[in-house]
Amino acid sequence: MDNSIRIKELNMVYNGPDDDGTGLGVLQNVNLEVQGNEFVSILGPSGCGKSTLLKLIAGLEKDYDGDIYLGNDNPRYKRVPVCYMLQKDCLMPWRSLLSNVLLPIEIKNGDLKKARNEIQPLIAEFGLAGFENYKPRQLSGGMRQRAALLRTYLMDGEIMLLDEPFAALDEITRMQMQDWLTSVWEKHKKTVLFVTHDIDEAIYLSDKVVVMSERPGTVIGEIKIDFQRPRKREMILTSRFSDYKKNIIELLRA
Amino acid sequence: MKKLKNTGQKNKYKEPGLGIIPVVILGIFVLLWQALVDLLKIQPFILPSPIKVFKALYDERRLLLTHTLVTVGEALAGLGIAIVLGIIFGLLMGYYKPVRVALYPVFVITQTIPLIILAPLFAVWLGFGFLPKIIIVVLMCFFPISVTFTQDLIKPDEDMDNILKVMGAGKWKSFRLARIPQALSGLFSGLKIAVTYSITGAVISEWIGAKEGLGIYMTRAMTSFKTAVLFADVVIIIVLSLALYKLVEIIEKKVTKNLEYV
Structure with a gap:
């Protein structure tokens, strides 16, 4: 079964009650590809539309331009079963x-x-x-x-959409949950799209980190994380990890 | 990951017995009342002492019992109808927005009409029998039940709605699985208000005109300056209302407990 995610030229404008009619740009020209059984994190400042992006993929909102494909199905027209979780x-x-x-x-x-x-x-x-x-x-x-x-x-569903699932946990619990999630994921392998604003978490868990800009959110960089699996906690102390982190911080600052 | 053994013990400690405090306060109040009446030598027809009230309660027990039964019958009949209607309309208004928009204001208006006007009108239309009393009780009790239930049924929880939608639950399934259980506490707080209204509602409607019941007995006691009997009447009303309140509390506990292991 094809459990990839493809997002093409996605634009979304929120027409709030008190704007001048031009609307508030939430997502701007988002292009994203997630291979089947890949673990991809979306990293971005709060309010950049990353949670909205997951909602669109889950089929919860349909008022957008562009296309989303889950395998060969478009959630705008057909309910595609996915796994969805929130903070x-x-x-x-x-x-x-x-x-x-x-x-x-x-x-x-x-x-x-x-x-x-x-x-x-x-x-x-x-x-x-x-x-x-x-x-x-x-x-x-x-x-x-x-x-x-x-x-x-x-x-x-073969696609898991996780919207900051560990954000409300304390640091130590969060660390344990990350270790545990990688081990479970490495065993069961589903496609995971993981929204977070924790840089370490994104690098440690993912095959690929997608960095988004502030609103209107768009993809400003994709960084492939080449650590082998199973992931080990010690990795976060290596210089390669720091390089990834430096890279991401630079993208977020630009 | 290891099991976290230190969890789940939080609700084992017992709440301190605060229930005794209101009893003490009430006791002090009754003592002060007695002392005041004795010291100032107040005439019993103006303010009877607690002892006189309890004496009246005992002396008039036969009559009081017959009248109490009539009032309780009216209150329970009205309450029963109000509960059934309140739940039905609560569910309808909680589920269908147009129904809510259409009916809600109407229900609010019914609450703004003074009962003291309605009761004699019903007496004119329907006579002095049970029916007008039951209608008054229904009018008083229906509103708190349906409104508190509806309010909790429509309480927004976008995250839960979204999760259920992604799981494939339609409107009715979401309503049944998430909304109704979540709204039960609201329903019960409405019920608690309603039961305390029910006795008073029956008494007020009897007051206006009835053959039997605590209300008409009260007016008779008043016109013949048997103030102690009037107070005895009030004591019965308080005890009845409290008993109904307690009953709802017990049922609520049972229901929430059964809900726990669905």
């Missing part, structure tokens, strides 16, 4: 962890009993074993985010 975990507080995680299957009217058995190994892999009956409020921030990530993973 906010969006777990339902009245549901147990397990029934939160199984929500995508419940929505598709899938076989919940079967799914419950099938995801046992995943529950363990996502570090949630033994907590199936806990309520979200009884879990730590990292666990809630992992539960949300597992729920995201169970949405049937």
